[in-house]
Amino acid sequence: MIELKVVRADPDRVRESQRRRGEDPTLVDALLQADEVNRGAGAAFDRLRNEQKELGRQIGPLQGKAKGADAAAVAELEGLMARAKDLSDAVKVAEDERDTADAETQRLMLALSNIIELDAPVGGEEDFVVLQEVGTPRDFAAEGFEPRDHLELGTLLGAIDVERAAKVSGARFYYLIGNGALLEFALINLAISQAVAHGLTPVIPPVLVNPPAMEGTGFLGQAAENVYRVELDDMYLVGTSEVALAAYHSDEILDAAKLPLRYSGFSTCFRREAGTYGKDTRGIIRVHQFDKVEMFSFCHPDDAVAEHQRLLAWEREFLDSIEVPYRVIDVASGDLGSSAARKFDCEAWVPTQGKYREVTSTSNCTEFQARRLSIRMREDGVVRPVATLNGTLCAIPRIIVAILENHQQADGSVNIPFALRPYLGGREKFEPIS
RNA sequence: GGAGGAUUCGCCUAGUGGCUUAUGGCGCACGCUUGGAAAGCGUGUUGGGGGAAACCCCUCGCGGGUUCGAAUCCCGCAUCCUCCGCCA
Numbered sequence: 218m219i220e221l222k223v224v225r226a227d228p229d230r231v232r233e234s235q236r237r238r239g240e241d242p243t244l245v246d247a248l249l250q251a252d253e254v255n256r257g258a259g260a261a262f263d264r265l266r267n268e269q270k271e272l273g274r275q276i277g278p279l280q281g282k283a284k285g286a287d288a289a290a291v292a293e294l295e296g297l298m299a300r301a302k303d304l305s306d307a308v309k310v311a312e313d314e315r316d317t318a319d320a321e322t323q324r325l326m327l328a329l330s331n332i333i334e335l336d337a338p339v340g341g342e343e344d345f346v347v348l349q350e351v352g353t354p355r356d357f358a359a360e361g362f363e364p365r366d367h368l369e370l371g372t373l374l375g376a377i378d379v380e381r382a383a384k385v386s387g388a389r390f391y392y393l394i395g396n397g398a399l400l401e402f403a404l405i406n407l408a409i410s411q412a413v414a415h416g417l418t419p420v421i422p423p424v425l426v427n428p429p430a431m432e433g434t435g436f437l438g439q440a441a442e443n444v445y446r447v448e449l450d451d452m453y454l455v456g457t458s459e460v461a462l463a464a465y466h467s468d469e470i471l472d473a474a475k476l477p478l479r480y481s482g483f484s485t486c487f488r489r490e491a492g493t494y495g496k497d498t499r500g501i502i503r504v505h506q507f508d509k510v511e512m513f514s515f516c517h518p519d520d521a522v523a524e525h526q527r528l529l530a531w532e533r534e535f536l537d538s539i540e541v542p543y544r545v546i547d548v549a550s551g552d553l554g555s556s557a558a559r560k561f562d563c564e565a566w567v568p569t570q571g572k573y574r575e576v577t578s579t580s581n582c583t584e585f586q587a588r589r590l591s592i593r594m595r596e597d598g599v600v601r602p603v604a605t606l607n608g609t610l611c612a613i614p615r616i617i618v619a620i621l622e623n624h625q626q627a628d629g630s631v632n633i634p635f636a637l638r639p640y641l642g643g644r645e646k647f648e649p650i651s
Numbered sequence: 652g653g654a655g656g657a658u659u660c661g662c663c664u665a666g667u668g669g670c671u672u673a674u675g676g677c678g679c680a681c682g683c684u685u686g687g688a689a690a691g692c693g694u695g696u697u698g699g700g701g702g703a704a705a706c707c708c709c710u711c712g713c714g715g716g717u718u719c720g721a722a723u724c725c726c727g728c729a730u731c732c733u734c735c736g737c738c739a
Binding site for chain 2: 256259260262263264266267269270272273274276277297298299300301302303304305470593598600
């Protein structure tokens with residue numbers, strides 16, 4: 218959530234942010250009104266409660282005197298008790314009113330998305346700005362053969378089996394087998410060693426989390442329909458290890474001098490992919506379950522923009538090392554998640570689709586998640602929220618798509634990028650199985 | 652799944668209904684002392700909200716209840732520990 222003081226002091230800025238996102242700007246006005254009511258109710262409760270406590274302090278000693286059969290004390294006590302009784306009722310009513318007003322304010326606070334960075338391009342999904350293109354797509358026509366798509370290649374190589382996965386789990390599932398499984402392990406090893414080389418702490422987090430963790434990271438808002446819920450136990454399967462990494466330091470006050478704290482989480486990710494019927498039905502581009510190495514940083518809010526660039530650079534380093542053409546885009550305001558103030562995606566070239574497809578994504582969530590999860594820092598005695606940022610290092614299926622399609626040869630074999638070879642026993646290529 | 656125990660400030664801890672405005676220690680910060688340090692002494696040290704300020708309110712795992720008044724009594728839940736059962 219954003220800071221209530223900002224909403225009070227500069228409501229126009231928040232309205233503009235909502236507008237650019239294509240979300241409701243009148244939420245701001247509803248919130249301001251709820252806040253007004255809430256503060257009034259809070260002050261009323263405080264006053265009554267103060268009076269009640271003061272009265273309570275008089276009753277105690279008086280009861281001692283009254284026991285000594287002091288008639289005046291008994292009379293006074295009766296008077297005080299009568300007033301205290303009335304006050305008690307009034308306090309309960311005031312407390313209910315305050316709680317109601319507070320819950321409404323809180324509800325609206327949680328409904329507001331993060332304030333976007335003003336430099337982000339304005340518009341919808343198609344209004345992104347291309348920041349950079351790296352590498353050149355191969356000219357398969359010039360090479361004299363028609364490229365196979367990743368599923369055909371994966372099947373030839375004995376690396377991917379979606380037919381049997383459909384039998385076992387249904388649509389949008391897959392087996393990585395043989396070379397496919399080995400490729401995943403190699404990718405993870407490469408990603409983690411790069412992360413460790415940059416000083417990130419590797420983490421294997423839980424993938425089943427409780428409601429506050431999910432809510433705090435911002436995935437129960439507009440993204441809720443894509444989250445798997447384990448109803449019997451009131452838990453959620455994470456769609457990204459970002460959830461477990463962000464919540465790792467929840468309810469903590471970190472030492473500002475020790476920031477940034479950087480982690481790289483490896484976990485399985487689960488996504489319902491609701492509302493994507495008919496999209497990417499072939500292959501493993503859009504699946505319900507996949508493994509991913511994710512970077513996560515808790516940093517000083519003043520450093521967040523620079524940290525965002527750092528995460529982007531590390532994403533690019535990984536893509537460079539698997540030698541596929543890609544571009545970097547600045548995601549438009551209407552396509553940001555509710556937590557993100559700014560988002561950059563890296564999209565790898567997919568030859569058989571003739572276009573770039575998202576493979577990694579990095580978001581600056583500023584203090585939005587930290588407020589919800591209560592992750593703060595102490596700096597010169599002052600306590601304030603940290604900034605959180607996340608970025609994909611390697612989302613397995615899409616990286617596999619990019620590698621298979623971009624490094625394929627006419628005979629159906631696939632050259633292994635140099636950086637991966639050490640993690641595959643020095644092999645240079647995957648060959649079709651007989 | 653069953654039975655017991657625990658949960659108070661960064662850590663340890665006192666606290667069985669009203670002088671609790673929560674005790675003491677460790678740690679930490681600042682100061683005094685010192686040639687310098689240690690020790691010693693003094694002061695400060697949970698978060699959050701409201702208010703111009705004085706100050707007020709909330710916060711003793713969480714949620715209810717009893718009461719004029721709850722860290723304290725009652726009920727429910729969560730987490731952790733021990734034992735039993737089951738199990739990778």
